[in-house]
Amino acid sequence: MHKASREEIHLVARNSDWRTEDVKRTLETDVYASERDWRRLLEYLLLGAGASFLLSGIFFFFAYNWEALSGRTKIGIALGTFLIAGLTGSFAPLPRLTRSVVHTAAVVLIGAVLAVLGQVYQTGANAYDFFFGWLVLSLPWVVSVPFAPLYLVFVGLINAAFITYTQQIGIELSFLVTGMLLFGCNLICWMYLWSRFRTRPSFNWLLQLVAFWAVIVATVNISAGAYDDYPQQLFFTVLFAALAYAGWVLLALRQRSIYYLALVGGGSLITLNFLLLRWANFLDSFLLAGLLILGGVTLLVHYLNRLNRSWRGQTND
Numbered sequence: 667m668h669k670a671s672r673e674e675i676h677l678v679a680r681n682s683d684w685r686t687e688d689v690k691r692t693l694e695t696d697v698y699a700s701e702r703d704w705r706r707l708l709e710y711l712l713l714g715a716g717a718s719f720l721l722s723g724i725f726f727f728f729a730y731n732w733e734a735l736s737g738r739t740k741i742g743i744a745l746g747t748f749l750i751a752g753l754t755g756s757f758a759p760l761p762r763l764t765r766s767v768v769h770t771a772a773v774v775l776i777g778a779v780l781a782v783l784g785q786v787y788q789t790g791a792n793a794y795d796f797f798f799g800w801l802v803l804s805l806p807w808v809v810s811v812p813f814a815p816l817y818l819v820f821v822g823l824i825n826a827a828f829i830t831y832t833q834q835i836g837i838e839l840s841f842l843v844t845g846m847l848l849f850g851c852n853l854i855c856w857m858y859l860w861s862r863f864r865t866r867p868s869f870n871w872l873l874q875l876v877a878f879w880a881v882i883v884a885t886v887n888i889s890a891g892a893y894d895d896y897p898q899q900l901f902f903t904v905l906f907a908a909l910a911y912a913g914w915v916l917l918a919l920r921q922r923s924i925y926y927l928a929l930v931g932g933g934s935l936i937t938l939n940f941l942l943l944r945w946a947n948f949l950d951s952f953l954l955a956g957l958l959i960l961g962g963v964t965l966l967v968h969y970l971n972r973l974n975r976s977w978r979g980q981t982n983d
Contacts (some may be wrong), residue, residue, distance in 0.1 A: 845887025889940035
């Protein structure tokens with residue numbers, strides 16, 4: 667059953683003889699957070715903070731006592747903590763949320779094990795080998811545990827592996843091509859997450875975060891790549907980003923989501939500003955760029971506010 671939003675309740679209250687006591691009761695039931703909601707939020711925060719502090723303690727333990735520990739001790743501690751996390755998350759009778767957090771901690775500890783092995787045995791592996799191995803070994807957890815923070819770690823590993831590959835292993839590519847491929851990689855990640863988890867509210871923040879990072883990559887790539895002398899690559903990069911932005915705009919209008927409209931609008935304004943500075947050869951180009959940002963942000967905020975109010979059923983008075 668659909669729960670009325672705050673805006674819908676106020677709209678009905680303004681246009682009917684709904685009593686104030688009933689309005690207040692409805693807000694407390696359908697809108698305001700209850701004591702149970704606050705307890706659940708506190709549980710999530712404490713559980714996430716506890717896992718983060720525990721992982722930080724393990725990493726700082728290695729960093730502080732590295733010289734004092736023997737090679738076998740280092741490997742034993744790293745493998746031991748990983749096995750404890752992995753076996754506990756797999757077989758211990760834990761709540762679903764706690765189990766997912768423990769699995770995420772196990773995936774993070776895979777990196778600690780690989781780092782310790784590389785340092786103890788001096789394998790000569792570069793950063794790409796490290797991140798790629800971490801990425802491959804974390805796949806079973808990602809496939810079997812649909813948990814948003816775990817997927818965030820996985821997307822971060824994909825980005826780290828791609829960046830280190832282009833810098834250390836792959837063929838030499840221009841800045842524009844590398845950035846366009848990285849943007850495409852994050853766009854594919856977003857599309858996969860959206861196709862699989864778009865109906866789960868717990869994944870909304872992850873979808874928005876991946877889209878935000880993708881827009882940052884595209885903005886930096888086009889803005890900095892405009893100063894290189896590769897007009898064809900710049901054209902295809904801008905075209906690729908424009909198609910992705912158009913898709914997000916259509917999705918935002920369909921789902922009535924202000925976030926993607928604001929994200930695309932902000933990224934486009936910054937990109938246009940840098941492109942203007944790149945090709946403007948007159949003295950007042952910086953003034954024009956400043957006016958573009960000021961006017962663009964003003965118009966964007968005004969448009970998004972009016973659109974949001976129309977979606978919420980509010981009037982403009």
